Amino acid sequence: MSGETETEMRKCTILSSMIDNRYRAEIPEIVDLVASSCSDRNCFDHLDAAVIPSREAMIEIIDLLRDVLFPGYFGDQTVDRSVLPYHIGNEITILFEKLSKQISNSIIHDCDRYEENCTECLEQGQEETIIFLKKIPEIRSLLASDIIAAYEGDPAAKSHDEIIFSYPGIFAMTVYRSAHELHKQGISIIPRIMTEHAHSVVGIDIHPGARIGKGFFIDHGTGVVIGETCEIGDNVRVYQGVTLGSLSFPKDETGQIIRGQKRHPTIEDDVIIYSNATILGGDTTIGARSVIGGNVWLTKSVPPDTKVIIAEPDLIFKEKH
Amino acid sequence: MSGETETEMRKCTILSSMIDNRYRAEIPEIVDLVASSCSDRNCFDHLDAAVIPSREAMIEIIDLLRDVLFPGYFGDQTVDRSVLPYHIGNEITILFEKLSKQISNSIIHDCDRYEENCTECLEQGQEETIIFLKKIPEIRSLLASDIIAAYEGDPAAKSHDEIIFSYPGIFAMTVYRSAHELHKQGISIIPRIMTEHAHSVVGIDIHPGARIGKGFFIDHGTGVVIGETCEIGDNVRVYQGVTLGSLSFPKDETGQIIRGQKRHPTIEDDVIIYSNATILGGDTTIGARSVIGGNVWLTKSVPPDTKVIIAEPDLIFKEKH
Amino acid sequence: MSGETETEMRKCTILSSMIDNRYRAEIPEIVDLVASSCSDRNCFDHLDAAVIPSREAMIEIIDLLRDVLFPGYFGDQTVDRSVLPYHIGNEITILFEKLSKQISNSIIHDCDRYEENCTECLEQGQEETIIFLKKIPEIRSLLASDIIAAYEGDPAAKSHDEIIFSYPGIFAMTVYRSAHELHKQGISIIPRIMTEHAHSVVGIDIHPGARIGKGFFIDHGTGVVIGETCEIGDNVRVYQGVTLGSLSFPKDETGQIIRGQKRHPTIEDDVIIYSNATILGGDTTIGARSVIGGNVWLTKSVPPDTKVIIAEPDLIFKEKH
Numbered sequence: 022m023s024g025e026t027e028t029e030m031r032k033c034t035i036l037s038s039m040i041d042n043r044y045r046a047e048i049p050e051i052v053d054l055v056a057s058s059c060s061d062r063n064c065f066d067h068l069d070a071a072v073i074p075s076r077e078a079m080i081e082i083i084d085l086l087r088d089v090l091f092p093g094y095f096g097d098q099t100v101d102r103s104v105l106p107y108h109i110g111n112e113i114t115i116l117f118e119k120l121s122k123q124i125s126n127s128i129i130h131d132c133d134r135y136e137e138n139c140t141e142c143l144e145q146g147q148e149e150t151i152i153f154l155k156k157i158p159e160i161r162s163l164l165a166s167d168i169i170a171a172y173e174g175d176p177a178a179k180s181h182d183e184i185i186f187s188y189p190g191i192f193a194m195t196v197y198r199s200a201h202e203l204h205k206q207g208i209s210i211i212p213r214i215m216t217e218h219a220h221s222v223v224g225i226d227i228h229p230g231a232r233i234g235k236g237f238f239i240d241h242g243t244g245v246v247i248g249e250t251c252e253i254g255d256n257v258r259v260y261q262g263v264t265l266g267s268l269s270f271p272k273d274e275t276g277q278i279i280r281g282q283k284r285h286p287t288i289e290d291d292v293i294i295y296s297n298a299t300i301l302g303g304d305t306t307i308g309a310r311s312v313i314g315g316n317v318w319l320t321k322s323v324p325p326d327t328k329v330i331i332a333e334p335d336l337i338f339k340e341k342h
Numbered sequence: 343m344s345g346e347t348e349t350e351m352r353k354c355t356i357l358s359s360m361i362d363n364r365y366r367a368e369i370p371e372i373v374d375l376v377a378s379s380c381s382d383r384n385c386f387d388h389l390d391a392a393v394i395p396s397r398e399a400m401i402e403i404i405d406l407l408r409d410v411l412f413p414g415y416f417g418d419q420t421v422d423r424s425v426l427p428y429h430i431g432n433e434i435t436i437l438f439e440k441l442s443k444q445i446s447n448s449i450i451h452d453c454d455r456y457e458e459n460c461t462e463c464l465e466q467g468q469e470e471t472i473i474f475l476k477k478i479p480e481i482r483s484l485l486a487s488d489i490i491a492a493y494e495g496d497p498a499a500k501s502h503d504e505i506i507f508s509y510p511g512i513f514a515m516t517v518y519r520s521a522h523e524l525h526k527q528g529i530s531i532i533p534r535i536m537t538e539h540a541h542s543v544v545g546i547d548i549h550p551g552a553r554i555g556k557g558f559f560i561d562h563g564t565g566v567v568i569g570e571t572c573e574i575g576d577n578v579r580v581y582q583g584v585t586l587g588s589l590s591f592p593k594d595e596t597g598q599i600i601r602g603q604k605r606h607p608t609i610e611d612d613v614i615i616y617s618n619a620t621i622l623g624g625d626t627t628i629g630a631r632s633v634i635g636g637n638v639w640l641t642k643s644v645p646p647d648t649k650v651i652i653a654e655p656d657l658i659f660k661e662k663h
Numbered sequence: 664m665s666g667e668t669e670t671e672m673r674k675c676t677i678l679s680s681m682i683d684n685r686y687r688a689e690i691p692e693i694v695d696l697v698a699s700s701c702s703d704r705n706c707f708d709h710l711d712a713a714v715i716p717s718r719e720a721m722i723e724i725i726d727l728l729r730d731v732l733f734p735g736y737f738g739d740q741t742v743d744r745s746v747l748p749y750h751i752g753n754e755i756t757i758l759f760e761k762l763s764k765q766i767s768n769s770i771i772h773d774c775d776r777y778e779e780n781c782t783e784c785l786e787q788g789q790e791e792t793i794i795f796l797k798k799i800p801e802i803r804s805l806l807a808s809d810i811i812a813a814y815e816g817d818p819a820a821k822s823h824d825e826i827i828f829s830y831p832g833i834f835a836m837t838v839y840r841s842a843h844e845l846h847k848q849g850i851s852i853i854p855r856i857m858t859e860h861a862h863s864v865v866g867i868d869i870h871p872g873a874r875i876g877k878g879f880f881i882d883h884g885t886g887v888v889i890g891e892t893c894e895i896g897d898n899v900r901v902y903q904g905v906t907l908g909s910l911s912f913p914k915d916e917t918g919q920i921i922r923g924q925k926r927h928p929t930i931e932d933d934v935i936i937y938s939n940a941t942i943l944g945g946d947t948t949i950g951a952r953s954v955i956g957g958n959v960w961l962t963k964s965v966p967p968d969t970k971v972i973i974a975e976p977d978l979i980f981k982e983k984h
Contacts, residue, residue: 092388
C-alpha cells in the first residue's frame with residue numbers, strides 16, 4: 022500500500038469533516054430563526070398544551086375495535102369459540118384503557134387547553150368510554166347488515182369472508198359507525214381523526230356527523246364524500262366518486278360562515294347512486310327506491326320511484342387524423 | 343411544602359382511583375354482552391377457523407416481490423451485479439416460505455374452514471408457489487413494458503428511475519400483475535387482498551381477474567376502477583378517475599344476482615381514455631387506436647380509430663353578483 | 664395413546680418433509696432464472712448503484728418537518744414554550760443529518776450513478792439542506808395562511824386544531840410546500856417521492872413543480888390532480904376530484920414527447936373550483952374571482968369575475984318498472 026493513497030485518504034477525510042463543520046455551524050442560527058418565528062399568526066403551535074389527541078393511538082384503537090367487531094378475522098392467532106370470552110375480555114380491557122385516555126384528552130383539550138389534572142375530565146372520559154363500549158353489539162349488528170348488502174349488491178363478491186377481509190367500503194363503515202357513536206356522545210376531534218384515518222386508508226370520506234341507516238354498501242369507494250349533515254335511509258347503495266355535499270353556504274352579517282345548519286342531502290330507503298354522481302344541498306331529498314345514474318349532477322329533490330339519468334351526450338365520432 | 347397540598351394530592355389520588363374502580367367494574371358485564379351477542383346473523387365471526395389469511399403477511403410478500411422484480415431499487419442496501427444471485431436467492435427462499443404458507447392457508451380456508459392439518463393442502467400450496475415464482479421473469483418483462491409506456495406517455499417524467507421510485511400506477515401494476523397470476527391459478531382471497539392493498543396505497547382499484555396487455559400506463563390514477571371481467575389490449579393509456587365498470591347486472595329467478603358473467607368492457611390496442619371517463623357493460627368494445635375524452639359516459643361500443651368527446655357543455659358566463 | 668396414531672403421525676411428518684424437499688429443490692433453478700433474466704430491456708435494475716434515495720427515510724423526514732412546522736401538535740410528548748428552542752434544536756439537528764444524506768444521494772444519483780465518494784456531492788447536499796432549512800419560517804407562514812383559509816372556507820371545521828390534526832388538504836400542502844422548495848433548488852427525485860407519499864396518504868396529487876400562492880384550501884381532496892406547470896394565485900379554493908391538467912402534448916420530429924413546456928392552466932387570485940371540475944391546457948387562464956362549477960370541463964380561458972356552470976342536463980324522470 023503506497024503512502025500516497027494513505028495521504029490522499031487522510032486529506033479527503035479532513036476535507037470532508039471541514040465541510041461538515043462549515044454547514045453544521047449554521048444550525049444554531051437556523052434553530053433560533055425557527056423557534057423565535059413561532060410567535061404570531063404566521064405559526065400555529067400547540068405549545069404548553071397538556072394533552073395531544075394521538076392519531077397513532079386512535080389507529081391502534083381502531084384495529085382493536087375491528088377485532089372485537091369481527092372476532093377471529095384480523096388477529097394474528099386463531100380464536101376458538103370456547104376461549105372467546107377471554108379473548109374479548111382481554112381486548113375490551115385494553116380498549117377501555119386506551120380509549121378512555123384519548124377521550125379524556127379530548128375532553129381536557131376542549132374544556133381548557135392548559136389544565137392537565139382535571140379529575141372531572143378523567144372521570145367523564147371513562148364514563149363516555151363505558152357508554153361507547155356498551156354499543157358494540159349494536160354497531161356489530163349494523164355492520165353485519167352492511168356486509169350482507171355488499172354480498173347482495175356485488176356480483177364480484179365471492180364470499181362474506183372476502184368482503185370482510187378486503188372490501189374498502191366495509192373498513193370505512195366500521196370506522197364511521199364507531200366514530201358516529203362517539204360523535205353522538207359529543208366527543209370532539211377524535212371522531213374526525215378516526216374517519217380521516219379511514220379516508221386516508223380507503224379514499225372514502227364520511228363525516229362522523231352523517232346519519233346512515235342499515236344495509237349501506239359503498240362499492241369501490243375511492244372519492245366518495247358524505248357530508249356532515251347527510252341523512253341516509255336503509256339499504257342505500259353508492260359507488261365510487263359519489264359526492265353528497267353542500268351548496269354554497271350562507272354567511273352572517275360579519276361575513277363569517279354560519280356553522281351547524283343542514284347543508285347536505287337526504288337520501289331515502291333503497292336508493293342506488295351510481296359512480297361520480299353529485300347530489301348537493303340541505304333541501305335536496307332523493308325519494309325512496311330511486312336510482313341516480315352515473316355522472317348526474319343534482320341540486321333539486323327527486324320523488325320516490327324515479328330513475329334519473331344524464332341525457333346522452335352528443336358524442337362526436339370522427340376519424341382520427 | 344405545606345401539609346395542605348399533600349393532603350389535597352392524596353385526596354385527589356383516592357378520588358381518582360375510586361372513579362377508576364367504578365367504571366372498570368362495568369367491564370365484565372360488557373365483555374359478557376359482546377361475547378354472547380356473537381351468535382347470530384348480527385355478527386360475522388371467524389371462530390374455530392384453522393387459518394387466517396394475513397393482510398400483514400401479504401404486504402411483506404408484496405414488498406419482497408417488488409424487490410425481486412426491480413433489483414436494487416427498494417432495498418435498504420445497494421446490490422452489486424456480482425452478488426445478485428445471492429441476493430435474489432435469499433429473497434426467493436423467503437418468498438417461498440412466506441407465500442406458500444399464505445397460499446396453503448387460502449386453500450385450507452376454501453377446502454374446509456376447520457381442518458388445519460390437510461397435508462394435501464400444504465402440498466398444493468407449495469406447488470402453486472413454485473408455479474408462481476417461475477413466472478417472475480414474465481411478470482418483470484410486462485412491468486418493463488409498463489415503465490417504458492409511462493416514460494413515453496408522460497412529459498413530466500424525468501427518468502425511468504423516477505417512474506419506478508415514485509409512480510403510483512407502476513406500484514398498482516406491480517401488485518396487479520402478480521395478483522393476476524395467482525388468480526389465474528385459482529387461488530382465492532389472497533389476490534384480492536393484494537389488489538385491495540394497492541387500492542388502499544394508491545387509490546387504483548384493479549380486480550385481479552381483469553386481463554391487461556403489455557405497455558399499460560395509468561397516469562395519476564386516483565379513482566381508477568377496472569372491473570373483474572375487463573379485457574384490455576396492448577399499449578392502452580388511462581388517466582385518473584376512469585371507470586371500466588358494469589351496467590346493472592341480471593338476477594336469477596330467486597332474485598340472487600348471477601355471478602361470473604362478462605360484465606365489464608373490452609378495450610382494444612392503443613386506446614387512450616382521459617380522466618373521469620366511464621365505460622360500462624360487458625358488450626361494450628372500444629375499437630383499436632380510439633381516444634375517449636375526459637368525462638365521457640359510454641355504454642355502447644365504439645369502432646376503431648374513433649375520437650369520442652363530450653359535446654361542449656353550455657357554459658353560462660355571467661357577472662358574479 | 665395407541666401405537667397406530669403415533670405411526671400415522673410419523674408417516675405424516677415424513678410425507679410432509681418429502682413434499683417440502685420436492686418443491687424446495689426447485690428453488691435454485693428459479694433463482695438462476697430470475698437472476699439471469701435481468702440483463703436486457705425486459706428488466707429495469709438499479710444494480711451497482713452507489714445510492715438509493717429512500718422512500719422510508721423521506722417519510723421520516725416529512726414527519727420531522729411536520730413537527731417543526733407545527734410545534735407541539737404531532738409529537739408523542741407535550742412541548743412547553745420554555746423548552747421550545749431545545750426541542751426545535753434537536754429536531755433541526757436530526758433533520759440536517761437525515762435530509763442532507765438524502766439530498767446528497769439524489770445529487771450523486773444524478774451526477775453519476777456509480778461514484779459513491781464524490782466529496783463535492785456530499786458538500787452540495789449539505790449546502791442545499793442548509794438553504795432549505797432556512798426557509799422553514801416562510802413555509803410555516805404559507806401553511807398558516809392555508810389553515811386560516813380552511814377554517815374560513817369550511818362550515819364543518821370546528822377549530823384550527825381540528826384542521827391541523829385531521830384535514831387531508833393540510834397534510835398535502837405541508838408536503839407540497841416543502842417539496843416545492845427542494846424542487847426550486849433543483850433537487851431531483853426526492854421532491855416527487857415526497858409528493859407521491861402525500862398522494863398515497865391523502866389521494867391529492869400535486870406535482871412539486873406547481874406554483875401555488877398563499878391561502879390555498881383543498882376540501883376533501885381525494886382525486887385532486889395539480890400538474891407540474893400550474894400557476895395558482897392567492898386564496899384559491901378547490902374541491903375533491905378537481906383536475907388541473909394538460910391537453911395532449913406535442914411531440915418532436917422523432918416522435919418523442921417534448922418535456923418542460925407550460926402544459927397546465929393558470930388560476931388567478933380568489934378563484935373557487937367545485938368538485939370534479941377539469942381545467943386543461945397551458946394557455947388556459949381562469950380570471951380572478953371566478954367560480955367554476957362542479958363537473959365543468961374547460962379547455963378555454965375565462966375572464967375575471969365570471970361564473971361558469973354546466974348546463975342543467977336533461978334529467979329523465981321515469982317510473983321504475
